[in-house]
Amino acid sequence: MTVIPEPLRRQVEERAKHRCEYCLLPNSLSFYPHEVDHIIALKHSGSTNAENLAYACWRCNRYKGTDLGSFDPETGAFSFLFNPRTQQWSDHFRWQDARINGITPEGRTTVYLLKLNSHERIAERQRLNLES
Ligand SMILES: [Zn+2]
Secondary structure (H helix, E strand, O other), X not given: OOOOOHHHHHHHHHHOOOEOOOOXXXXXXXXXXXXXXXXXXXXXXXXXXXXXXXXXXXXXXXXXXXXXXXXXXXXXXXXXXXXXXXXXXXXXXXXEOOEEEEOOHHHHHHHHHOOOOOHHHHHHHHHHOOOO
């Protein structure tokens, strides 16, 4: 674990409006506190600066790990994951009730790898009424 200086951590959290930048879960509704994710992991030469950091819930952060991409479940082709610093969430995902649907290779690959529609996460969104 890399220690993120507190001012940088705060900057990342405020920029994200206190929501996970992958699944949009608000920190205030999460059982475990959200974390700061290296979009490009340190092992891939990513750096600890604001442009490479994202605010992520613990589930998204755990499932993402140090991965940069995976295989698009629709086409089987390799795709990078959604990058909240260079891409817009609404260009890659759509809500469908409590589900998050990927509408691009990056969106679908991120839904798949980060398990955005696992049973527990859908149940959590339904419980919190987080549909939009
Ligand atoms: Zn999340």
